[in-house]
Amino acid sequence: MPLLTLAVVLPLLAAALVALLGDRPGRAPQAMALGASVLSLLALAATWVRFDSGAGMQLLEEATWIPSLDIAWRLGVDGMSLSLSVMSAVLFVAAIAYGVGPRPLGRGAAALLLLLEAACLAFFLAQDFFLFYVAFDVTLVAMYFLIALWGEENRRYAAPKFFLYTLVGSLPVLLGIIALFLQSEPNTFDMTRLVADPVFRDAGTGASLIFLAFFVGFAVKTPIVPFHTWLPAAHVEAPTAGSVLLAGVMLKLGTYGLVRVNLQMLGAPFAKYALAVAILGLVSVLYGALVALAQRDLKRLIAYTSINHMGYVVIGVAAAAAGGISAEARALAIDGAVLQMIAHGIVTSALFFIAGFIAHRAGTRDLHELSGLMRRMPVYGGLTALAFFASLGLPGLAQFPAELQIFLAAFDVWPAVAALAALGLVITAGLFLLALQRAFLSEPAERWAGLRDLGRLELGVLVPLIVLTVALGIYPRLALDLIDAGSWLGVGLP
Amino acid sequence: MTVGEMKAMEERMVADLPWLAPIGALALAAIVAVALALALPRGRQGLAGAWVAGAHLSAAALAAGVWLDRGFKAVMEGTVVVDGAALALIGILGISGALVVALARPVVGGTDREGEFYAVLAATSLAAAVLGAAGDVALIALSLGLLSLGSFVLTGYLRASTRGNEAGLKYYIFGTVSAAVMVYGLTWWFGLAGSTSLAAIGRALPGAPEVVVIASSALVLAGLAYKASLVPFHFWAPDVYDGAPLPVAAYLSVLPKLAGLVALARVLSAALPDDTVGWSTAVAVIAAVTMTLGNLAALRQRNVVRLLAYSSIAQSGYLLMGVAALPWSDQGLPALLYYAAAYAVTNLAAFAVVLAVQRERGSVDVGAFAGLGRRHPWWTAALVLSFLSLVGIPPLAGFVGKLEVFTAAIDAGQAWLAVVAVANTVVSLHYYLRVIAPTVLDREVQPAPEPLGADRGLAVALGAATVATVLVGVAAEPLLRIAAGATMLGG
Numbered sequence: 001m002p003l004l005t006l007a008v009v010l011p012l013l014a015a016a017l018v019a020l021l022g023d024r025p026g027r028a029p030q031a032m033a034l035g036a037s038v039l040s041l042l043a044l045a046a047t048w049v050r051f052d053s054g055a056g057m058q059l060l061e062e063a064t065w066i067p068s069l070d071i072a073w074r075l076g077v078d079g080m081s082l083s084l085s086v087m088s089a090v091l092f093v094a095a096i097a098y099g100v101g102p103r104p105l106g107r108g109a110a111a112l113l114l115l116l117e118a119a120c121l122a123f124f125l126a127q128d129f130f131l132f133y134v135a136f137d138v139t140l141v142a143m144y145f146l147i148a149l150w151g152e153e154n155r156r157y158a159a160p161k162f163f164l165y166t167l168v169g170s171l172p173v174l175l176g177i178i179a180l181f182l183q184s185e186p187n188t189f190d191m192t193r194l195v196a197d198p199v200f201r202d203a204g205t206g207a208s209l210i211f212l213a214f215f216v217g218f219a220v221k222t223p224i225v226p227f228h229t230w231l232p233a234a235h236v237e238a239p240t241a242g243s244v245l246l247a248g249v250m251l252k253l254g255t256y257g258l259v260r261v262n263l264q265m266l267g268a269p270f271a272k273y274a275l276a277v278a279i280l281g282l283v284s285v286l287y288g289a290l291v292a293l294a295q296r297d298l299k300r301l302i303a304y305t306s307i308n309h310m311g312y313v314v315i316g317v318a319a320a321a322a323g324g325i326s327a328e329a330r331a332l333a334i335d336g337a338v339l340q341m342i343a344h345g346i347v348t349s350a351l352f353f354i355a356g357f358i359a360h361r362a363g364t365r366d367l368h369e370l371s372g373l374m375r376r377m378p379v380y381g382g383l384t385a386l387a388f389f390a391s392l393g394l395p396g397l398a399q400f401p402a403e404l405q406i407f408l409a410a411f412d413v414w415p416a417v418a419a420l421a422a423l424g425l426v427i428t429a430g431l432f433l434l435a436l437q438r439a440f441l442s443e444p445a446e447r448w449a450g451l452r453d454l455g456r457l458e459l460g461v462l463v464p465l466i467v468l469t470v471a472l473g474i475y476p477r478l479a480l481d482l483i484d485a486g487s488w489l490g491v492g493l494p
Numbered sequence: 495m496t497v498g499e500m501k502a503m504e505e506r507m508v509a510d511l512p513w514l515a516p517i518g519a520l521a522l523a524a525i526v527a528v529a530l531a532l533a534l535p536r537g538r539q540g541l542a543g544a545w546v547a548g549a550h551l552s553a554a555a556l557a558a559g560v561w562l563d564r565g566f567k568a569v570m571e572g573t574v575v576v577d578g579a580a581l582a583l584i585g586i587l588g589i590s591g592a593l594v595v596a597l598a599r600p601v602v603g604g605t606d607r608e609g610e611f612y613a614v615l616a617a618t619s620l621a622a623a624v625l626g627a628a629g630d631v632a633l634i635a636l637s638l639g640l641l642s643l644g645s646f647v648l649t650g651y652l653r654a655s656t657r658g659n660e661a662g663l664k665y666y667i668f669g670t671v672s673a674a675v676m677v678y679g680l681t682w683w684f685g686l687a688g689s690t691s692l693a694a695i696g697r698a699l700p701g702a703p704e705v706v707v708i709a710s711s712a713l714v715l716a717g718l719a720y721k722a723s724l725v726p727f728h729f730w731a732p733d734v735y736d737g738a739p740l741p742v743a744a745y746l747s748v749l750p751k752l753a754g755l756v757a758l759a760r761v762l763s764a765a766l767p768d769d770t771v772g773w774s775t776a777v778a779v780i781a782a783v784t785m786t787l788g789n790l791a792a793l794r795q796r797n798v799v800r801l802l803a804y805s806s807i808a809q810s811g812y813l814l815m816g817v818a819a820l821p822w823s824d825q826g827l828p829a830l831l832y833y834a835a836a837y838a839v840t841n842l843a844a845f846a847v848v849l850a851v852q853r854e855r856g857s858v859d860v861g862a863f864a865g866l867g868r869r870h871p872w873w874t875a876a877l878v879l880s881f882l883s884l885v886g887i888p889p890l891a892g893f894v895g896k897l898e899v900f901t902a903a904i905d906a907g908q909a910w911l912a913v914v915a916v917a918n919t920v921v922s923l924h925y926y927l928r929v930i931a932p933t934v935l936d937r938e939v940q941p942a943p944e945p946l947g948a949d950r951g952l953a954v955a956l957g958a959a960t961v962a963t964v965l966v967g968v969a970a971e972p973l974l975r976i977a978a979g980a981t982m983l984g985g
Binding site: 065066067068069130133134137138140141145148149156159160163164167168171172174175178179181182209 | 897904927
């Protein structure tokens, strides 16, 4: 059975069906969306069962599409594709269960969430550059409407800004794809071939320009400082489930591309610019942490820590690209980078839910106004504390093993970069502890007396994410055995 | 020429006639439409419209037939070149023309001289088809003149509208002047080559003094650039689109424009072979300036028709990328033709929605689109899809078009032009979103007046163009294959 195609097509079909439902659909849109996203997750789980760790890119599904340009419906998985798409599918189930806009989920919201899911999964599974780009851009359209329709106060400003900035990111990628297509012999959009047999073996001007085009595109998406300015607005103004998907899934489109394209297809020019990329990653780590430190709005704070956490991923990928790194250290770096993408996806999603829950109840996310939440809402407080600890990189929780691996690998190449990046950990630890102390452990103010603790639905979406956070922290091999970068990474690298 | 030679020529020309069937269908369309307009009572004039729409579709079908059964040939002693570019253009013209007739029915239906409107429209399409196939500069001048005349009459059709009259006059004066400039340039070419045949001119120009070639070619360019609304010959477009009946604006934004661009491609590559005097760089610069000015001007528009006018100027810039690539990449012509098809259906879908809104609200201000999503979800879907296709968002037609022209530009060593086009795409998103956003996000400012009776033709055209906008992109293979096979004969 073409499981990967099913995983992509089911949400797409469901989106079309939901959009065609009658005028008063009641609970049907939410039920259908949830059903489709669970089925999609099951298809990916079944793929995981069939997946042969250590065998690299596999389970390819191919169907003709536009043969005259060698464009085809090509899907396939290696450790990175599968782990990221499973993580995405989990987050989509949670986001759809929680919903955007009025409850239960309306037709438009359900259709857009499903369209977004299909596009994100297609992006991670695509082994064809045309499909890859189509998916990349469709995510923008779907997210634009999600923010514009169901976002917060300033959505009319944030939504077009998000669309414009990220389109600025995606178009250079298109140019890069065309350039690689024209350079390949015979011309192809087949990504597996471009990975197995990279077009460029050196870092000439052409290769460097193409590298730059892809890098800028993915840097906007990740985002790497100074291409990050769209992020705070979009994350803060998006509806809760939208922020979850933006941070949890869509930021990974950037770093996934960085590994899949810049590292695997353009390894030679990447080696030349590895240090520069690592320094940008370092700047993101420090800048993200410092700006987050200054935030009073919990949602903004989480948004900026995302810049910090994705910075570690960038450092890991750059370290893997550096010339002279050993194969073991390279695999270690990418294992760490992919694990960090997954850990950040789960932890940050939990954090955005947490911010959404309190904003919904208290009408504010201002950490200076909120107080005593631990006493008023002990379950909420406890889960939040766990998520905060995970995000600051406490051992035993998801992000620790990932960041540790990245540091180890980076230390091998650039000790100074690794040492400075560790500063970021200190700052994030400080800011999360500060937030915890201010809003959660302080004396509760009179006005927060009426806050109720989490309800069933809220627990239902948050608890599984926290459980995964703990599981990945205690037993990171759960994901690492699947990722296994050593088995697929080196195909075309020098 | 001896009598024998004359006879042989005549026989050759008679044998060539089947290749002219698609053009003939449009000529017949115009002639019969005139007769119908005279004969039919006022209430039944719509029949002439049905006839013209059908004839447009037959022209497209005949073009396909000629392509498949007979292949490409320069006929009539080389004056008419029935090759892939010409046939593909006629295919696009035929389908677009039929769609425009469907859009025009609700606007001109019941007016006096309705039948004549369709007759003039058919004659204009005929001129556009001939322009795209002309292999002789005399025929180019002739068809360009007819094209201008027809467009002028269509623009000023609603005689009671002063804006329409002003638009028509503007179009005519601007058009005649640029056509005259072009004819002046053509006389230089004739002087240099001693022939009006593009093939003969193409043999003479590369050896002629460079200054003369550059000057005369620039003059020739003016006439065609005007039709394609290329900067700096674009000033007429917004005023004319805004003043003309909306279906006529839709017509002008597609048919004469695409014919002008195909003619430009043919004239440049036939008369100035192998990038004589470096015209491809000049064309690339014009493309860059056209898309940039078009997009920047569109940013300020609140009137959606004017916005679409500037957008269509910008789109001419993207189309021109295919022309600029012609000497250096065999992707250039396929890119131009594919983009032309994608642009035609997309732009007609966009105009169809604007027309539907104008009929209901009597306004084409951005504000008239507020809350459209709630009231007319299907119109809104068409608007969102067609506008996103104009941006170039995948998997819609406009995206594959952009993929093609970008590929052609990079392959031709004009990567800088692709970068300019990318920057322009981002700018364009801004104004396209300004129309999309209120349809979905805003509430109606004031409830619409009594809904008009739905017009079947308009609904069908809107639906067909929108479906085509999606299909041309998602199932691009057949059209890409046609475009790839659409070679141009060298005069």
